[in-house]
Amino acid sequence: MDISSYARVAVNVPAISREFDYLIPEEFQGKISAGSLVEVPFNNRLLxxxxxxxxxxxxVVDVKPIISLVDPFPVLTARQLQLAGFLSETTMAPLCQCIDLMIPPGLSSQADTLVELIDGNESLDGLGQTEVRLMKQLIERGNLRLRQLEAAIPHVPLQGSIRKLQQAGKIKTRSILLPPRVKPKLIRTASLAHPIDSISNLKLAGQKAEKTQLRRQMALEFLSNEALPVDVTWIYAASGCTLADLVALQEMNLIVLHETEIWRDPLKNVIPLDQAKPVLTSDQKTAWETISHTLQQVNTGVKTRPMLLQGITGSGKTELYMRAVEDTIMARRQAIVLVPEISLTPLAVQRFLSRFPGQVGLIHSRLSPGERYDTWRRARAGMLPVIIGPRSALFTPLENIGLIVIDECHDDSYYQSDVLPMYSTQQAALKYAEICQCALLLGSATPDVTQLYEVHRGVWQHLTLPRRVGVYGNKTFLTSARGEVVQSEQSGFPSDDAGQSGLPHVEIVDMREELKAGTRSMFSRPLQEGLQKVLEAGEQAILFLNRRGTATYVFCFDCGHSLRCPRCEIPLTLHTTQDGLVCHHCGYKRQMPKSCPNCGSSRIKAFGTGTERVEAELKNLFPTARILRWDSESTQGKDSHEIILDHFTAHHADFLIGTQMVSKGHDFPLVTLVGILLAETGLNLPDYRAPERTFQLITQVAGRAGRGERGGRVLLQTYMPQHYAIQAASRHDLNAFYEVDIKERYRLQYPPFIRLARLLFQDMREKNCQEQAEKIRxxxxxxxxxxxMGASSVGGALPCFFSRQGGYYRYQVLLRSPDPVRVLEGIPLENCRVQIDPPDLL
Structure with missing residues (x-):
């Protein structure tokens, strides 16, 4: 056997952590390589x-052969395989789950069991309740896969009942592997079979009906003007012919019908911006010199340090990203640009399409499987040198990556914490940049404390943009949420440093004083006055609230009983648009009761503040105002983010009420006022990063004001005006916040001075959950x-802050260690989920 006779394979079963060797059959010799997607036998299953x-x-000696090759080309590059190995080692997740991050949905599949009914044995006599339910499903619907049965009979273990039915001779089972759910999209096309000089004089033999002959001649005339095969629907529209007509023409050897693949491109209807390349300000030039030098170094094989671009909101970070991408493409390499939220993707795409038309690909979870599959294949084929999207875009199979950009690098959405593998995009990008020998550029107005600590240690390069880029000379640009220029006045382009404007003035409103003055509204007197002035001036305002729904909780004024989720034990939130109470953890819903379920009192009331409640009170205060709400409930649709953004930017609304989404990097030139309600929300959560998140949110939201030539102001309502996070945010002073917070972290021994591992335990019985946590601890x-291991320590087995979720009790164990993975190696962790360097401790 030669060197390519065997392949080591990671099978797609999360419970199996090791790899297995398989024989490469003769028909696949030279076709299978590292990264190939294959089907293999495993015990009595296909995987x-x-x-x-x-x-x-x-x-091993007894090696089974590979059965088939799923894709003719490798689905992972060699560098992606290295990255998958790194993620598996550092997150303690199975290798197959790390690999699965890099394969588009629908291409990979897991084995399933087909359950088949044996003819003549349909009797239900003597069967148990679950066996009867199983048999009825099979009788009514025919043979079913195990996953289909589990969906039809939820929350009931089925394996035991299936074994009993097998032993009784009523069913049989076999392992199956479903084919990929996505495949190339083919359309029927047509072209002329040979050149025809004079279609009008052509006599179509055997044509009796004049209308039929006319249709077919028109189809031939249409095709005579087309150099390439044409979609038959175009021919139908131009000539009125049908498929039967085209088949007849093919039988006469006049045309050829083809099946042609078309790309499903989510950007096909996006119109690029028509914007000239701006002149850089002096701040941008200084930062660009470092970026340009770093790109030159990586392109000559020199190892470089990551770059942290700390630029205040509106300072022109995106322009530097685009220039870095431009230089990368000129060096014949590719770039990945990450944004934290899908809502930011359309704006980023339009900006990059204006600079790189036809070269940009979009990857995110709201694309259809076909769109995502085709974009993935085009990137793999080298057709797309620029990929934009949230964290999943990092795993696009580009062969020669020269640049990775992480915009808004402080954002927690860059940490995948809901499913395995639980990983940090920043840590993955740092390693990937090292593997690919490419530049890594991270940008934010509010980098987090651990990122700044890397700068202070000299591990990262530090670039700053301390001033805004505002009105350019005599020319003002107003852009839509998608980036189109909707208004431009006068002419001229900027000279260096022209049109820079400072950040908006932030005024702290002490709500304790408002209460003393008799204000009972959630809107302070200064905020009400400011909103009135905005309406009178024809401007816009944003109201930020880190809450959803109309109320934080609903409780009885007589007995104090609060309505809680029966599965999660957290307060239910009132949503008037959904006509009831909703749990924001598991989705449980119920109607608002007319009386207290505990004491029967009718004095059950909603208390607190949410986006719907803000909207209702705004309508009372300003009946003529046009109001938009932007939260997770109002953005369920595929294009809902873009619709809301475009609607507000086009000034079809005066006030925009939003949660964390409005804090992202959006440009609203007409927004001159931002009101921050309950600024201290989250400060008292039991999480060492609570002050940091509060500072970042306030600073980012404040940055939405004053981005046009009219300037802006921010009113920050709070009951904790002296807190250092509130004070620093009101002055836009990141350094002041860092100096206080880093000392607190050192005193309490939190990151960046130690690393954390969080072990999460869940069980429907609290005693079991606690016992599992205690055992591992x-x-x-x-x-x-x-x-x-004297530098490591482990805390107690304690209930999480959200102690119950979806019917499961939740406990956690916190490990502090310079190397938490080394401490956890060898310890059985099957019953818990491990978060290395978790984004929060809630």
Missing amino acids: QGVVTRLVNIPE AAIAHKIEIEN
Whole structure:
């Protein structure tokens, strides 16, 4: 056997952590390589897997052959395989789950079991309740996959009942592997079979009906003007012919019908901006010199340090990103540009399309499987040198990456914490940049404390944009949410440093004083006056609230009972648009009761503030105002973000009420006032990053004001005006916040001075959950003691802040260690989810 006779494969089963060797059959010799997607036998099942490398000598003697090659080209590059290995090692997740991050949805598949009814044995006599339900499903619907049965009979273990039915001879089972759910999209096209000089004089033999002959001649005339095969629907529209007509013409050897692949491109209807390349300000020029030099170094193979671009809101960071991408493309390399939210993607795409038409690909979870698959394939084929999207875009199979950009790098959405593998996009990008020998550029107005600490240690380069880029000379640009120029006045382009404007003035409103003065509204007197002036001036305002719904909670004024989710035990939130109470953790819903379920009192009231409640009170205060609400409830549709953004930018609304989404990098030139309600929300949460998040949110939201030539102001309502996060945010003073917060973290030994691992336990029985957590905590403590890991420590097994969710009790164990993975190695962790460097402790 030669060196390519065996392949090491990571099978797509999360419970299996190791890899297995398989024989490469003769028909696949030279076609299978590292990164190939294959089907393999595994015990009595068929599984899908990815080849991690080719080997000369297998680890075992009895080696089974690979059954088939799913895709003719590798689905992972060699560098992606290295990254998947790194993620598996550092997140303690199975390798197959890390690989799955890099394969588009619908291409990879897991094995399933087909359950088949044996003819003549449909009797239900003597069967248990679950077996009867299973049999009825099979009788009514025919053979079903196990996953289909589990969906039809939820929350009931089925394996035991299936075994009983097998033993009774009523059913049989076999392992199956479903084919990929996505495939290339083919359309029927037509072209002339050979050149025809004079269509009008052509006599179509055997044509009796004059209308039929006319239709077919018109189709031929249409095709005679087309150099390439044409979609038959165009021919139908131009000539009135049908498929039967085209088939007849093909039988007469006049045309050829083809099946032609078309790309499903989510950007096909996006109109690029028509914007000239601006002149850089002096701040931008200084930062660009460092970026340009770093790009030159990586393109010559020199190892470089990551770059942190700290630029205040509106300072022109995106222009530097685009110039960096431009230089990368000129060096014949590719670039990945990450944004934290899908809502930011359309704006970023339009800006980049204006500079790089036809070269930009979009990746995110709201694309259809076909759109995502085609964009992935075009990137793999080298057709798209620029990829834009949220964290998943990092795993696009580009062959020669020269630049990775992480915009708004402080954002917690860059950490995947809902499913395995739980990973940090920043840590993944740092490693990927090292593997690809490419430049890494991180940008934010409010980088987090650990990122700034890397700068202070000299590990990262530090670039700053301390001033805004505002009105350019005598020319003012107003752009829509999608980036189109909707208004421009006068002419001229900027000279250096022209038109820079400062950040908006922030005024702290002490709500304790407002209460003393008799104000009972959620809107302080200064905010009400400011909103009135905005309306009179024909301007716009944003009202930010880090809440959803109309009320924080609903409770009884007589007995104090609050309505809580029966599965999560957190307060239910009132939503008038949904006519009821909703749990924001598991989605549980119920009607608003007319009386207290505890004491029967009718004095059950909603208390607190939410976006719907803000909207209702605004309408009372300003009946003529046009109001938009932007939160997760109002953005369920595929294009809902863009619709809301365009609506507000086109001044079809005066006030925009929003949650965290409005804090992202949006440009609203007519917004001259931002009101921040309950600025201290979250400060008292039991999380060491609570002050940091509060500072970042306030600073980012404040940055939405004054981005046009009219300037702006921010009114920050709070009951904690002296808190250092509030004070620093009101002055836009990141350094002041950092100096206080870094000392607190050192005193309490939190990151960046130590690393954390959070072990999460869930069980429907609290006692079981606690016992599992205690058992693992004891094992960790024992290992720390016997291996003398004095720099590591483990906390108690304690309920999470959100102690119950979706019917499951939640406990956590917190490990502090310079190397938490080393401490956890060898400890059985099957019953818990491990977060290394978690974004929060809630």
